[in-house]
Amino acid sequence: MGRTRSAAKDIGAILADIEAEVRAENDWGNVASYIPELADIRPNQFAMSVCTAAGETVSTGDAMTRFSIQSVSKVFTLALALGRHGDLLWRRVGKEPSGNPFNSIIQLEVENGTPRNPFVNAGAIVTTDAILEGRKPRDTLAEILRFIRSAAEDDDIWINDRVARSEERTGDRNYAIAHFLRSCGNLRGECALVLGTYFHHCAIEMTCVQLARAGRFLCSAFGDQRLIPTERVRSINALMMTCGHYDGSGEFAYRVGFPGKSGVGGGILAVVPNVASIAVWSPGLNDFGNSKQGTRALERLSERTGWSVF
Numbered sequence: 001m002g003r004t005r006s007a008a009k010d011i012g013a014i015l016a017d018i019e020a021e022v023r024a025e026n027d028w029g030n031v032a033s034y035i036p037e038l039a040d041i042r043p044n045q046f047a048m049s050v051c052t053a054a055g056e057t058v059s060t061g062d063a064m065t066r067f068s069i070q071s072v073s074k075v076f077t078l079a080l081a082l083g084r085h086g087d088l089l090w091r092r093v094g095k096e097p098s099g100n101p102f103n104s105i106i107q108l109e110v111e112n113g114t115p116r117n118p119f120v121n122a123g124a125i126v127t128t129d130a131i132l133e134g135r136k137p138r139d140t141l142a143e144i145l146r147f148i149r150s151a152a153e154d155d156d157i158w159i160n161d162r163v164a165r166s167e168e169r170t171g172d173r174n175y176a177i178a179h180f181l182r183s184c185g186n187l188r189g190e191c192a193l194v195l196g197t198y199f200h201h202c203a204i205e206m207t208c209v210q211l212a213r214a215g216r217f218l219c220s221a222f223g224d225q226r227l228i229p230t231e232r233v234r235s236i237n238a239l240m241m242t243c244g245h246y247d248g249s250g251e252f253a254y255r256v257g258f259p260g261k262s263g264v265g266g267g268i269l270a271v272v273p274n275v276a277s278i279a280v281w282s283p284g285l286n287d288f289g290n291s292k293q294g295t296r297a298l299e300r301l302s303e304r305t306g307w308s309v310f
């Protein structure tokens, strides 16, 4: 107990230092503007929470501010799809990095409608279809929220309908991807229903504290077996490491050294296997569409803790 307390105290001091450095650097990147509801968010915001495998949470910055988790939701939908279909999911989606931006279409035609991985938009749309399976979007979204709330042990987690509708109105590229997938026989539901579900799970809002806690199911080989078996934890972490930051995944692995999944809302969920889950949020993005200061902060945390898996 004493050791846990002092470890938390050390992490608290490290997080405070990192926040001070991030704010001093004052180099925030640009917020995502293609989803109008996200375009007006102030970029110079920062929060970071670390939840240890023992369940203790330490935070710095705006850690109680809700943000749009966007593509971080793809980690939870992947967990649900693997729970439902097991390895059969991999007949419809690959496990390889794409080397392309998250919303790229070009590979889909060349590779006959099989998305490279479940984190690029095309792969996440197929994963959402695999959870939907002919059910009503409302029921599927309720299942996704149940999973996240149960992982976070917090029921105060919701979908921001305005963000979902804002993306729906400007979602032509995702519509193009969905229609192409369907023309290849890799989308069973109606495009509008699958995308409606996808836009809404991307529009889930969480605080850094909630996201770090929710990520704990991926952090420990001794984690909550009710949510997901250990072998799936390994698969998801491997994919987060190789594909979680799109064409910036190699750079993230090189600089940070543990699995992470980013979202265009500026959030990143990262996992240090058996040690901690980490949520960081700073809405300004780098050229790959990943949080600029979120990535820097994780790099600093890795340097100071030695948490790189390499």
Ligand code: DON
Binding pocket: 069, 070, 071, 072, 102, 103, 121, 167, 174, 199, 202, 262, 263, 264, 265, 289, 290
């Ligand atoms: O489909 C989209 O474009 C968004 N709902 C999610 C994209 C996203 O978060 C990419 N991550 N960095």
